[in-house]
Structure formats: C-alpha cells, structure tokens
Amino acid sequence: MAKKYVYFFGDGKAEGSGDMKNLLGGKGAGLAEMTNLGVPVPPGFTITTEACVEYQKLGDYPGGMWEESLQALEKLEKSINKKFGGKENPLLVSVRSGARVSMPGMMDTVLNLGLNDETVEGLASVSGSRRFAYDSYRRFIQMFSDVVLGIEHNRFEEVIKKVKKSKNVEIDTQLDENDMFELVEKFKKLVSEELGRSFPQDVFEQLKLSVNAVFASWNNQRAKTYRRLNKIPDEWGTAVNVVAMVFGNMGNDSGTGVAFTRNPSTGEKEFFGEFLINAQGEDVVAGIRTPEPISQLKDEMPKVFAQLEEVYRKLETHYKDMQDIEFTVEKNQLYMLQTRNGKRTAKAAVKIAYDMYEEGLIDKKTAVMRVAPSQVDQLLHPMIDPKE
Numbered sequence: 553m554a555k556k557y558v559y560f561f562g563d564g565k566a567e568g569s570g571d572m573k574n575l576l577g578g579k580g581a582g583l584a585e586m587t588n589l590g591v592p593v594p595p596g597f598t599i600t601t602e603a604c605v606e607y608q609k610l611g612d613y614p615g616g617m618w619e620e621s622l623q624a625l626e627k628l629e630k631s632i633n634k635k636f637g638g639k640e641n642p643l644l645v646s647v648r649s650g651a652r653v654s655m656p657g658m659m660d661t662v663l664n665l666g667l668n669d670e671t672v673e674g675l676a677s678v679s680g681s682r683r684f685a686y687d688s689y690r691r692f693i694q695m696f697s698d699v700v701l702g703i704e705h706n707r708f709e710e711v712i713k714k715v716k717k718s719k720n721v722e723i724d725t726q727l728d729e730n731d732m733f734e735l736v737e738k739f740k741k742l743v744s745e746e747l748g749r750s751f752p753q754d755v756f757e758q759l760k761l762s763v764n765a766v767f768a769s770w771n772n773q774r775a776k777t778y779r780r781l782n783k784i785p786d787e788w789g790t791a792v793n794v795v796a797m798v799f800g801n802m803g804n805d806s807g808t809g810v811a812f813t814r815n816p817s818t819g820e821k822e823f824f825g826e827f828l829i830n831a832q833g834e835d836v837v838a839g840i841r842t843p844e845p846i847s848q849l850k851d852e853m854p855k856v857f858a859q860l861e862e863v864y865r866k867l868e869t870h871y872k873d874m875q876d877i878e879f880t881v882e883k884n885q886l887y888m889l890q891t892r893n894g895k896r897t898a899k900a901a902v903k904i905a906y907d908m909y910e911e912g913l914i915d916k917k918t919a920v921m922r923v924a925p926s927q928v929d930q931l932l933h934p935m936i937d938p939k940e
C-alpha cells in the first residue's frame with residue numbers, strides 16, 4: 553500500500569492521535585488529540601514530517617501527497633460547508649508549521665489563505681461585514697508576501713502607518729471598511745512593483761506555495777540555529793497543518809488569546825494568560841495593542857470563560873501536565889488552536905508537580921521526575937526576590 557502522507561481531523565474524529573508526534577509534529581498531534589477528546593477544534597489536516605523530509609530530498613512532493621491533500625481539503629469543505637475558492641461562502645485556511653518538538657515561532661505560518669478579489673466579496677456578504685472581509689484580505693496579503701514571496705513585513709507596516717496617519721487614527725481597529733479596502737489596493741500595488749507580477753489569485757497556487765514555504769522554513773537560518781542550540785536533529789522535518797480559519801477579528805464578541813492552565817512563574821492554579829478583543833493571533837505577538845489579562849473574560853464573555861474552564865480541566869486531566877494553549881473566539885464561540893506542555897520556572901515546576909500529586913493527577917515518582925536536576929540546582933542558589 554502507498555504511504556499515507558495526510559491525516560484528517562474534524563467532525564469529532566481524527567485519523568491521527570496524540571502519540572503520533574514524530575509523524576504529525578507536536579501541533580498536529582495536539583490538534584488530533586483534542587479533536588478526539590471532543591474539545592472544539594476547527595477541522596483540518598496534517599501533512600506528515602515524512603513528506604517534508606522526502607520533499608527536501610526530492611525537491612518535489614513525494615508521490616500521492618498532493619492528491620491526498622486535495623482529498624482532505626474536499627473533506628474539510630464538506631465538514632464546514634464552505635468551498636475553497638468559492639465565490640459565495642469561501643473556505644479560508646491557515647497553513648502552519650509544527651515539528652516533533654516545539655520550536656516556538658521559529659518556522660512559518662500563513663493565515664487567511666484562500667482570499668482573492670472574488671472570494672473577499674463572498675466573505676463580505678456571507679459575514680455581513682465588508683470591514684472584516686477586507687481586514688482579513690490585507691492580513692493575508694501581508695503574511696503571504698512576507699512568508700512566501702519574500703517581501704518584508706515592515707514594508708507593509710509602513711503603508712499601514714501612513715494610512716493611519718492620514719486618517720488620524722492610532723490603532724488598527726479604528727480603521728473602517730474603506731480604509732481596509734484602500735490598504736488592500738496599496739498592498740497589491742506594492743507586491744506588483746516588487747515582483748513584476750500581480751498577487752496570486754489562484755487559491756490552489758496560494759496553497760501549494762504556502763506548503764512549500766512551510767517545508768522550506770525548516771531550513772531557515774533561525775530554525776537551524778535553534779536546532780543547533782537545542783540539539784534537535786536536522787533530519788526530523790516539519791509537518792504542515794492546514795486548518796480551517798476561525799475569526800477573532802469578527803467584532804467585539806470575538807478575539808484571540810494565549811494561556812497557561814496554571815501560572816508558569818509561580819505554579820499557582822489560576823487562569824493565566826492574555827486576550828485581545830477583535831483581533832487575530834499574530835496581533836498578540838505584534839504588540840501594537842496591549843492584551844488584557846484573561847481573568848477579565850469572566851465579566852466580558854462569561855459563557856466563553858466557562859467553556860475555557862471546562863477545556864482546561866479536560867486537557868489537564870488528559871495530559872496530566874500544565875498546558876500552554878492558543879485559542880480564538882469567533883462570535884462568542886470558543887475554538888482551540890494549539891496545546892502543548894507549558895514551559896515553567898523551577899519554582900513553578902515544584903509547585904505544579906506537588907499540587908498535581910496532591911490532586912491525584914500523577915503519582916509520586918512522576919511528580920519527582922517533573923522537576924529537572926538543573927531546576928533543583930536553580931532553587932538551591934540565592935535568588936533576587938522578584939517583588940523587591
């Protein structure tokens with residue numbers, strides 16, 4: 553039988569699972585596992601790390617990989633009843649890297665893929681918001697151009713700055729639908745000038761180029777250096793996760809957040825993380841707007857907060873460890889986009905291990921193993937009191 557290169561997840565069931573990190577990468581295995589657990593995850597599929605390794609060797613996709621991807625894409629369309637490249641109710645996806653072990657932010661991701669001059673109009677009418685549709689389109693052009701076409705992120709930021717100045721506004725959310733439209737036009741012009749060709753309108757070409765770029769990002773300088781410093785073998789490769797987009801930029805009942813299921817610096821069992829209303833994932837990192845502490849969600853979006861609490865419990869009970877998660881809220885509906893064991897300070901490691909033992913989540917031996925020797929060493933040295 554031919555080798556399987558693509559694993560679907562959606563409709564409450566995944567072909568892969570959490571113990572398949574080597575093949576699906578940490579992110580892919582996490583998405584599959586959460587899907588199987590009944591946690592809300594947007595549907596999608598993972599192209600394996602093996603496909604990446606073979607792609608690097610062959611300079612081309614291994615036989616069957618692209619066809620399998622297209623089949624999975626069709627399944628995805630059925631699952632959420634949207635069409636990739638559709639003029640009426642277009643399916644948009646993210647194309648995300650994800651190696652066996654977490655290499656935070658080292659490789660590439662493209663969001664809002666599947667937009668072009670036609671589908672953006674479809675998105676505008678189906679969502680009832682032209683502003684949202686053109687906001688997504690300008691984000692896509694900027695990210696795709698940076699990751700795939702090699703036009704620096706900053707070039708686009710300069711354009712945004714100028715438009716904001718001319719409109720006398722400070723933050724992106726103050727730009728209206730006409731401003732977003734103007735940004736899209738200006739971004740497209742920038743791409744044409746830089747490349748001598750227009751921004752790719754064919755959504756399948758967009759997808760292929762992004763998959764190639766994510767595969768290639770395994771060998772960017774950043775990733776190589778990170779691997780050398782962390783002793784990660786060059787042969788592992790990255791998986792590619794194609795995930796149906798959910799939108800945190802749909803208004804004030806939407807947003808995006810990152811969180812730890814316990815406090816990673818003290819180990820305290822409390823909601824810890826940040827949330828940004830009416831925004832997409834990369835806005836949190838970009839630092840243009842200041843996110844709010846996640847605890848505030850309790851007042852602002854009580855239903856989502858309760859849902860999050862339930863997901864926290866489920867994930868911790870299942871993984872038996874503190875999780876570092878990414879999520880998005882689209883119109884008051886919660887979606888999980890990533891989970892991994894969270895990094896923590898030595899102090900937190902001890903507290904979390906002890907608490908989880910007390911809670912009956914882990915046994916004594918596991919609790920002891922959770923604190924690395926180097927962390928014990930840290931704790932035995934004099935420390936500056938962070939409160940002083």
Ligand SMILES: Nc1ncnc2c1ncn2[C@@H]1O[C@H](COP(=O)(O)OP(=O)(O)OP(=O)(O)O)[C@@H](O)[C@H]1O
Pocket residue numbers: 594645646647648649650655656657658659660661663795796797798799800832833834878879880889890
């Ligand atoms: N389908 C999607 N819908 C909405 N947001 C998404 C989707 N896919 C990814 N995101 C968000 O986009 C951001 C970037 O995604 P991604 O997790 O792939 O890369 P990263 O967080 O920058 O790096 P890392 O590899 O360490 O996870 C994240 O905030 C993520 O939650």
Ligand SMILES: [Mg+2]
Pocket residue numbers: 878890
């Ligand atoms: Mg991530």
